[in-house]
Amino acid sequence: MTPPDQTTRDPSEPGRLPGGLPRVSVVVPVHDGTALLRTCVQALLAQDYPGDLIEVLVVDNASTEDVAAVLPPDPRVRLLHEPVPGSYRARNAALPHVRGEVVAFTDADCRPHPDWITRGVAALRSQPDVAMVGGRVDLVFREGHPVTAWEVYEAAHAFPQRDYLAKQHFAVTANVLTWRTTLDDVGGFDARLASRGDAEWGQRVARSGGKQVYAEDAVVDHPARATWKEMCGKTLRVARGRRDVDVSRSRGRRHFLGVAAAHVRLGVVGLARPAAAKEFRPTPAATLRYVAAYSTARVLFVGVNLATGLRPRSGPRSVELPEPVVNSQEVGR
Helix, strand or coil: CCCCCCCCCCCCCCCCCCCCCCCEEEEEEECCCHHHHHHHHHHHHCCCCCHHHEEEEEEECCCCCCCHHHCCCCCCEEEEECCCCCHHHHHHHHHHHCCCCEEEECCCCCEECCCHHHHHHHHHCCCCCEEEEEEEEEEECCCCCCCCHHHHHHHHHCCCHHHHHHHHCCCCCCCEEEEHHHHHHHCCCCCCCCCCHHHHHHHHHHHCCCEEEEEEEEEEEEECCCCHHHHHHHHHHHHHHHHHHHHHCCCCHHHHHHHHHHHHHHHHHHHHCCCHHHHCCCCHHHHHHHHHHHHHHHHHHHHHHHHHHHCCCCCCCCCCCCCCCCCCCHHHC
């Protein structure tokens, strides 16, 4: 897999390359949350990358809010519609419409830093055979620092993008840039997955021989989930996404019961060595909040796998999905 226009970095101009910059299409799926979408689109239009080389494709994914009302009257912004719920389905709906050589993905609740596209494109073009780039995802807290149980938990576990790329060969779609030719080669996302479609796609890129790069300086801000409703819903979605991957590989009862046992072990280890202490110095109250959130996450993962293992499904999907990796950071996504 050879990305287009691969050249050597010009040392006289850090972050930029000779030979002309590629056009970039940014894909942003949205389901409600239009106030945050407005901020995201404003940040994309204010990038320091040449404005005439940027287009923003917003995909309304069955929103109940008026998405069009918050979009600026800018010809670089196009509104598309995908009526069937599913963020990966929505991203796929944009792909036939992209005009850029580079396709970038972020989420409607994210705020890309002003040089996000510049840094991401530079990473894509930094060496031969780079097929995709995963940038850094920084958490933003409502009060500037973690307060609630789930904010403390997210501060410890959410979005370890460098580790995802190094160990699992994917990056979360809150911050991914790739070549359009890469998408042509490996295809889009598996629209049947409610979660971990980014992992399935990234691992397909890796299996095709495409090089994956982490860009520390290509940054988007992402709001931390703060409430029990938000995080329990997210945790169940990720757990079911992992379950669906395993079901697609015809995993049986023994596998799911083993995964449930693995999460019990992770829970014991995690509570013995709270990960939150690695990220900042929590107060005793913050530690208790972390323990409560961590325990809840593990219980939800165990419950999903026990329910599946005791009532196994039949009829695997035709597509082959990646081998599962159980780790304590799964609910960070």
